[in-house]
Amino acid sequence: MNDSRFERVYETVQQEMNRLPIPGVAVGVLYDNIETIAGLGVTNIENPLPVTRDTLYQIGSITKTFLGTLVMRLVELGKIDLHAPLKNYLPELKLRDADATNHATMFHCLTHTGGWDGDYFDDFGRGDDALARMVTAMAQLEQLTPLGKVWSYNNAGFYLAGRVIEAVTGKPFEAAMQEYIFAPLGMNDAYFFAEEVITHNFAAGHETAKDKPIVARPWALARTANPAGGIITNVAALFRYARFQMGDGAAQNGARLLAKESLDEMHAPRFGATDPEWVGLSWYMREMDGVKILRHGGGTNGQVTSFNIIPARQLAFVILTNGDQGGTLINNVSKTILEQYLGILPEKDSPLAATPERLQEYVGSYTARADDVTVTVNGDELILQVTAKGGFPTPADPPPPTQPPPVRAALYANDKIFVRDEPFQETHAEFLRDDAGAIAWLRIFGRVHKRVI
Numbered sequence: 112m113n114d115s116r117f118e119r120v121y122e123t124v125q126q127e128m129n130r131l132p133i134p135g136v137a138v139g140v141l142y143d144n145i146e147t148i149a150g151l152g153v154t155n156i157e158n159p160l161p162v163t164r165d166t167l168y169q170i171g172s173i174t175k176t177f178l179g180t181l182v183m184r185l186v187e188l189g190k191i192d193l194h195a196p197l198k199n200y201l202p203e204l205k206l207r208d209a210d211a212t213n214h215a216t217m218f219h220c221l222t223h224t225g226g227w228d229g230d231y232f233d234d235f236g237r238g239d240d241a242l243a244r245m246v247t248a249m250a251q252l253e254q255l256t257p258l259g260k261v262w263s264y265n266n267a268g269f270y271l272a273g274r275v276i277e278a279v280t281g282k283p284f285e286a287a288m289q290e291y292i293f294a295p296l297g298m299n300d301a302y303f304f305a306e307e308v309i310t311h312n313f314a315a316g317h318e319t320a321k322d323k324p325i326v327a328r329p330w331a332l333a334r335t336a337n338p339a340g341g342i343i344t345n346v347a348a349l350f351r352y353a354r355f356q357m358g359d360g361a362a363q364n365g366a367r368l369l370a371k372e373s374l375d376e377m378h379a380p381r382f383g384a385t386d387p388e389w390v391g392l393s394w395y396m397r398e399m400d401g402v403k404i405l406r407h408g409g410g411t412n413g414q415v416t417s418f419n420i421i422p423a424r425q426l427a428f429v430i431l432t433n434g435d436q437g438g439t440l441i442n443n444v445s446k447t448i449l450e451q452y453l454g455i456l457p458e459k460d461s462p463l464a465a466t467p468e469r470l471q472e473y474v475g476s477y478t479a480r481a482d483d484v485t486v487t488v489n490g491d492e493l494i495l496q497v498t499a500k501g502g503f504p505t506p507a508d509p510p511p512p513t514q515p516p517p518v519r520a521a522l523y524a525n526d527k528i529f530v531r532d533e534p535f536q537e538t539h540a541e542f543l544r545d546d547a548g549a550i551a552w553l554r555i556f557g558r559v560h561k562r563v564i
Contacts, residue, residue, distance in 0.1 A: 116140075116451040117147045123447040124151055124430075124440070132324040133434030134317055135162035138444065139346035141353055141427040142452055148346045154433065155315040157326050167300065167313040167343050168431040169332070171409020173418045174342040175269055176377075177292055177352070179221050179393025181276060183373045184291050190279040193218045193392075200275045204246065208254035217275065219259055220268035221392045222381050223557075226256040229265030230480045230558065234333035234505045239283045245335040246274045255559055261543070262382040262390055264557035266339040273338025284338055295362045296351050301344040305331040308343050314433040316413020320512040324434055327413030332504050340409060346429045353420050353427035356405070378405055378422075385539050385557055386527060400455045408441070412504060417441045426452055435511065439533050460529040460537070462521035465491055470522075473542055477553040477560035484553055484560055493520040493528060495555075497535070526550075 117140055124136050128151060135152035150162035185191040191200070197215050198204050206212040206227060219225045231252055235244035249267055256263065273284040280287045285303045293301045302308050317324035332341055355362060360369035380389030380396060388397045396405045402421055409416040415437030420427040428448050430441045449455040470488045477484045481503070485496045496517045501510040518532040520540070530538040540555035553560045 114147055117149075119451050120444060120447050121149055121151075123444050124149075127440040127443055128152055131434065131436045131440055132317065132319045132322060133432050133437055133440055134159075134324050135166070135314055135433045136437075136440065137162055137164065137166050137168065137314075137346050137429070137431040139164070139350065139429045140448060140452065141350045143425055144354075146347065146350055154313065155326060156317065156324055157315075160312055162314065162433075163312060164347060165300070165312060165345055166431075167302070167308055167311050167345050168416060168433065169314075169316070169340075169409070169411040169414045170342050170344055170349070170416045170418070170431070171340040171411045171414065172266075173349075173407045173409040173416060174338070174340045175393045176356075176407050176418075177288060177342060178269060178272055178276070178338050179377055180356075180369070181288055181292050182217060182221065182272065183369055183377060183392070185276065185279060187370060187373060191217060191275065193221075197271060197275060200278045201246065201271075204271075205250045206254070207250060207252055208258070211254055211258045214258060215271070217272060218392075220265075220272040222390050223262055223265040223268060223384075224259050224382060225265050225268045225271075226258050226261060226263070227254050227265070227267060228252040228480055229263060229267045230502070231267050232333065232503050232505060233335060235335050237334050241334040242270060242274045242277060242284060242338070245270050255561070261559065262384050263554065263559040266336075269339040270335060276338070285341075288342075292368075295364075295366060295368050296355055297363060298344065298348045298351055300348045301342055303334075303337050303341050303343065313343070314414060314431070316411060317434045318413050318511050318513070319435055325512070327435070329412065329504065332411060336504065340411060346431065349418060349429045350427060353418075353429075356420050357422040357425060357427065378403075385554070386524075386541065387539075399449070399458065400453075402453065402455065404449075408438075410438075415441065417445065419445065421453070424453055436534055439536070442537060460521075460523045460539075462523060462529075465522050467491065472550060475550075475562050476564040477555075478563050479558050479560040481558070482556075482560075484555060486553070489519075491521075492531075493522075494518070495520050495530065495535075 137150045139148035148164040153159035235241045316327035318327045359371045362368045377392040384390045388395050394405050406419040415432050417430045446457045483498045487494045499510045520528045520530045526542040542550045543552040545551040
């Protein structure tokens with residue numbers, strides 16, 4: 112390792128692993144077409160192998176950007192219209208809300224603006240009909256907000272998108288991804304199924320119990336989750352994908368995969384997301400020091416990952432962790448990478464002065480499918496208690512063995528807060544009001560949580 116910048120990144124990863132229950136990390140930086148990749152720790156505390164540059168991780172929702180890229184290929188081929196009703200492709204589609212049934216489009220799916228309950232996970236087997244059965248089951252999902260009006264992270268929208276891909280290509284989703292994206296990009300180390308992975312060096316996820324990592328089970332996701340988060344791959348393969356996303360739409364062999372205009376369309380901001388980010392077509396983006404950073408994260412059962420590209424600076428970085436507290440490590444390592452390679456220093460939130468009386472209107476209980484959040488006041492700060500409910504990777508799965516501790520939060524703008532403490536330190540959230548001006552929702556972790564008390 113002859114690059115002092117990456118040496119500092121490596122040191123930061125080591126420091127974070129020493130204080131957090133994360134057994135193994137793969138980290139890489141692609142800068143000026145030079146890859147630097149390192150593996151630290153082990154793949155599995157029960158059956159340990161060293162993490163290497165080739166270790167496969169479940170990348171979770173980073174998969175959504177691959178789906179978005181596949182959709183844009185099918186748009187260029189005339190098979191999909193981003194703004195046509197999904198019912199044109201899936202005549203059998205039935206959602207709980209009539210307007211959503213008749214007017215939901217691929218655009219709504221890729222921008223997380225469908226409005227239905229988005230964190231429904233279930234297992235309908237390994238057959239090629241699994242995704243079709245999942246879409247049928249979506250008829251039960253509550254329509255939380257009007258179609259196209261509110262951004263709220265929505266895994267279920269990507270089930271719909273994946274099913275449309277199957278309908279227009281006549282292939283299972285995974286086969287379509289292989290044909291249209293993996294193969295042209297030379298991503299030979301990208302998989303969906305456990306039996307494809309088991310002969311390779313791969314990471315097992317870990318949960319935290321009594322401040323120690325324990326292996327998270329089950330390892331495999333249900334097939335129904337593949338469009339939303341099913342890809343299993345490594346840092347080097349993701350760098351092939353990064354080069355494509357930062358390029359002009361050609362694959363590395365020179366074959367034209369997308370028009371540059373289609374990439375630009377994916378990377379353009381569409382809806383305000385968690386401040387200061389915007390959502391594009393499956394990508395999240397923000398500006399720091401005048402530079403646009405495109406990113407997506409991922410979380411599966413005990414694995415947390417991050418993928419970032421800065422096309423204007425030809426910089427990409429990947430952080431793959433096999434511990435459920437990986438988000439904290441990712442946050443701190445990302446800051447180090449941006450500072451070392453681009454000279455971008457982290458932005459710090461400044462709290463607004465707020466009296467207990469001012470904060471009192473935010474007090475209450477807020478509920479979503481995946482978790483509940485209770486908000487109380489302590490002096491001039493809000494206290495948030497997050498309670499995970501389980502339900503992943505199937506509705507029957509219990510909550511994690513350890514619930515997060517209460518954390519302090521402060522206002523930084525009207526109705527907007529930031530969290531001061533780990534494990535959610537620097538998380539931004541906001542309170543949403545109804546037409547009468549009353550607080551009706553807390554949007555945190557990208558999801559709207561309905562106020563119930």
